[in-house]
Amino acid sequence: MAETIALIDFGAGNLHSVHNALIAAGAGDVAVTADPTMVARADRIILPGVGAFGACRDALVAIDGMVAAMDRRVRGEAIPFLGICVGMQMLADKGIEFGEHDGLGWISGTVKAIEPASDEIKIPHMGWNDVTPTEGHDLLESGEAYYLHGYHFDAVNEADILAKTSHGGPLVSAVGRDNIVGVQFHPEKSQAYGLAFLKRFLEWKP
Amino acid sequence: MTVRIRVIPCLDVANGRVVKGVNFVDLQDAGDPVEQAQAYDAAGADELCFLDITASHENRDTIIDVVRRTAEVCFMPVTVGGGVRTADDARALLMAGADKVAVNSAAVSRPEVVSDIATRFGSQCMVASIDARKVEEGRWEIFTHGGRTPTGIDALEHAVRMADLGAGELLVTSMDRDGTRDGYDLELTRTLADAVSIPVVASGGVGNLDHLVEGVTKGHANAVLAASIFHFGQYSIADAHAALRAAKLPARA
Numbered sequence: 001m002a003e004t005i006a007l008i009d010f011g012a013g014n015l016h017s018v019h020n021a022l023i024a025a026g027a028g029d030v031a032v033t034a035d036p037t038m039v040a041r042a043d044r045i046i047l048p049g050v051g052a053f054g055a056c057r058d059a060l061v062a063i064d065g066m067v068a069a070m071d072r073r074v075r076g077e078a079i080p081f082l083g084i085c086v087g088m089q090m091l092a093d094k095g096i097e098f099g100e101h102d103g104l105g106w107i108s109g110t111v112k113a114i115e116p117a118s119d120e121i122k123i124p125h126m127g128w129n130d131v132t133p134t135e136g137h138d139l140l141e142s143g144e145a146y147y148l149h150g151y152h153f154d155a156v157n158e159a160d161i162l163a164k165t166s167h168g169g170p171l172v173s174a175v176g177r178d179n180i181v182g183v184q185f186h187p188e189k190s191q192a193y194g195l196a197f198l199k200r201f202l203e204w205k206p
Numbered sequence: 207m208t209v210r211i212r213v214i215p216c217l218d219v220a221n222g223r224v225v226k227g228v229n230f231v232d233l234q235d236a237g238d239p240v241e242q243a244q245a246y247d248a249a250g251a252d253e254l255c256f257l258d259i260t261a262s263h264e265n266r267d268t269i270i271d272v273v274r275r276t277a278e279v280c281f282m283p284v285t286v287g288g289g290v291r292t293a294d295d296a297r298a299l300l301m302a303g304a305d306k307v308a309v310n311s312a313a314v315s316r317p318e319v320v321s322d323i324a325t326r327f328g329s330q331c332m333v334a335s336i337d338a339r340k341v342e343e344g345r346w347e348i349f350t351h352g353g354r355t356p357t358g359i360d361a362l363e364h365a366v367r368m369a370d371l372g373a374g375e376l377l378v379t380s381m382d383r384d385g386t387r388d389g390y391d392l393e394l395t396r397t398l399a400d401a402v403s404i405p406v407v408a409s410g411g412v413g414n415l416d417h418l419v420e421g422v423t424k425g426h427a428n429a430v431l432a433a434s435i436f437h438f439g440q441y442s443i444a445d446a447h448a449a450l451r452a453a454k455l456p457a458r459a
Contacts, residue, residue: 013300013327020278020303050300051328098325122405122428124330124374128210128252128458144210144458146252146283148305148330150374167209189283189305191247 002028006042009034010059013050021188025198036069049086053095056086078179080204088182107175108156121168124150131173133163139200143193145185179206210456212252212429213446215436220259222268230439240275247280249443258288270302277303293322310335311350324372334368335377353381369402376406383411395425415449
């Protein structure tokens with residue numbers, strides 16, 4: 001039976017681009033949804049997000065029952081979960097961007113401004129850069145992907161860092177644990193590398 | 207390595223049709239911006255820029271439709287400029303699949319639109335597009351409306367102001383060089399790039415691959431935009447990447 005992919009709609013700017021990329025990567029039934037009951041029975045869940053941490057978090061939390069449904073389905077029932085960009089950052093305990101905001105707290109860490117080591121390092125981190133897996137992970141392969149962010153995920157536990165990149169010093173490229181993965185880069189904008197990544201996620205059996 | 211120097215082809219679009227577009231591949235419809243975008247996606251462009259030169263603001267839906275259809279088939283970052291006057295204009299483009307919006311004339315007449323967009327959608331999507339002409343040695347002024355209208359505003363001061371208001375990138379076009387194929391105004395590009403902590407895209411005047419390299423080495427740009435050298439097949443995106451790498455600059459493989 002075909003799987004149901006729930007792509008959570010809280011008004012994120014990259015929602016449609018992620019949807020388009022999932023279809024191109026071979027996803028069959030993608031439900032673009034703001035309905036927690038749909039999320040509660042999805043086979044895979046994807047959380048997009050661009051822009052400011054607090055605005056995304058507020059929009060997600062404003063959907064009655066959504067965070068609870070995600071929590072039960074992902075952390076309780078262990079179905080595969082992918083967060084993209086701010087959708088990844090929201091996994092953290094908190095984000096410090098226009099004030100301090102609570103995150104979902106699924107992966108220990110804080111999202112904070114990238115502090116460049118020198119004036120030559122431009123912020124936002126904008127463009128194609130390395131994805132360097134820290135150790136073997138089914139989803140993450142070495143390659144070049146597109147990044148577009150001024151804030152980064154400062155993870156508490158080294159073991160939760162699945163991949164790194166470098167922009168005036170090391171930055172977290174992917175975090176995760178068990179059935180949860182979050183990527184700072186934009187697979188939906190990373191041409192062949194991005195579509196291959198999404199295809200692996202669609203087939204992932206953590 | 208580090209973040210790669212971006213090579214950005216730019217397509218001018220008027221009323222939903224490409225003006226002076228790609229002819230390096232056989233296209234079914236040479237005026238279709240979506241088909242042209244796909245050609246650049248396949249060629250490995252690092253980003254794509256659509257510049258909407260439609261005169262009337264009543265036709266906003268046309269460019270939004272172009273962006274939506276492009277995002278269905280292209281999986282590359284897209285910046286859209288031209289006619290963006292308000293945060294709601296920006297929102298419509300971003301929701302259609304644009305990753306960044308470039309604001310030009312409106313950022314001159316109403317600079318607060320820059321902070322509006324940055325606050326609502328993040329600095330990462332807010333590109334301040336600066337069209338400048340040299341007025342004396344070491345000094346440039348902002349021109350709007352396709353370089354026709356002088357404003358008397360100093361380009362360096364404007365650039366710093368844009369960054370302070372929350373722009374995440376500057377797209378710096380020399381109106382003296384645009385269309386000349388004589389190369390970027392490197393002094394202009396460097397002066398602005400060295401004054402801000404956000405990335406800068408060099409634009410206007412590219413005639414060969416050395417110009418792209420100089421945009422980075424001498425102009426201190428983080429990305430290089432060009433149109434005709436790519437559209438007419440004089441050079442490929444791969445040629446541009448190879449030229450950057452040959453100059454020991456980080457470029458995509």
